[in-house]
Amino acid sequence: MPVDTTVAPTTSTSTTVGATTTSQAGLEPCQEPGVTVSFPPSTVSESQTVATDYSDAFTSMPGTSQTVFASAAGTPAMVIVRGALPPTNWVGATERVELRGVTGAVGPLADGVWAVAWAESADRCGQYSIFIYPPGTIDDARRVAESAG
Numbered sequence: 001m002p003v004d005t006t007v008a009p010t011t012s013t014s015t016t017v018g019a020t021t022t023s024q025a026g027l028e029p030c031q032e033p034g035v036t037v038s039f040p041p042s043t044v045s046e047s048q049t050v051a052t053d054y055s056d057a058f059t060s061m062p063g064t065s066q067t068v069f070a071s072a073a074g075t076p077a078m079v080i081v082r083g084a085l086p087p088t089n090w091v092g093a094t095e096r097v098e099l100r101g102v103t104g105a106v107g108p109l110a111d112g113v114w115a116v117a118w119a120e121s122a123d124r125c126g127q128y129s130i131f132i133y134p135p136g137t138i139d140d141a142r143r144v145a146e147s148a149g
Contacts, residue, residue, distance in 0.1 A: 027063030030083035030125035035067070035100075038147035041132050041140040043077040044069045057087055058113070058131045063124065077136070078144070081129045085117045097145040106141045114141035116148070 054076060059066050064083035071077040086109060094107030097116065104118025112134035120126040130148070132140050 027124075029063055030065050032065050033067050033080045033082040033128065035080050035082075035128060035130070036149050037078070037080070037130070037144050038149065039143045040069060041078055041136045041144065043071045043133075043136060043140075045072040045077070047072070058129070061087055071133075076131075076133050078133065079131045081131070083125050083127060084129060085119070085127050086115045086129050086131075090115075095142070097142070099145050099148045104145065106138070106145050108138070112136075114138060116141055116145045 054068065056076075058081065059068065059076075059079055061081070061084045064081050066082075067080045068076055069078040069080075088109050090105075090107045091110055092108040094105040097104050097106050097118075099116070099118060100120060102118050102120055104116060106114070106116045109115050109131075114132040114136050116130040116132075118128055120128065130141075130144055132144060
């Protein structure tokens with residue numbers, strides 16, 4: 001079962017890929033992602049949830065909302081984020097993918113995380129990201145992108 005969370009507006013500073021980014025206070029949280037994935041990674045467990053206080057660089061971006069899918073061990077297997085594109089740079093080649101009527105990208109991030117990212121509008125809340133945690137693969141990321149609706 002996924003856990004839906006919303007990150008409240010705050011001012012915070014975090015270091016990502018050698019750069020410091022600062023988010024602004026007063027961002028209104030986006031609505032829940034509302035993205036369904038027909039073929040999630042095989043690591044997603046139907047019987048586990050992630051603690052709602054789980055936080056990392058991908059789930060703690062102010063003004064965003066997330067749906068977190070857990071592995072059997074209770075760690076994140078996949079997170080769908082609305083309100084931001086990945087907060088770090090791609091570490092390898094990306095591929096173009098078509099999903100939800102737009103063109104997006106799928107590719108690797110640091111630490112074995114794979115991402116699918118796309119924008120449905122110029123508005124911040126029209127930006128989406130899906131993060132697939134290790135041991136996820138590029139094949140998992142492609143399957144997730146192709147089945148996102």
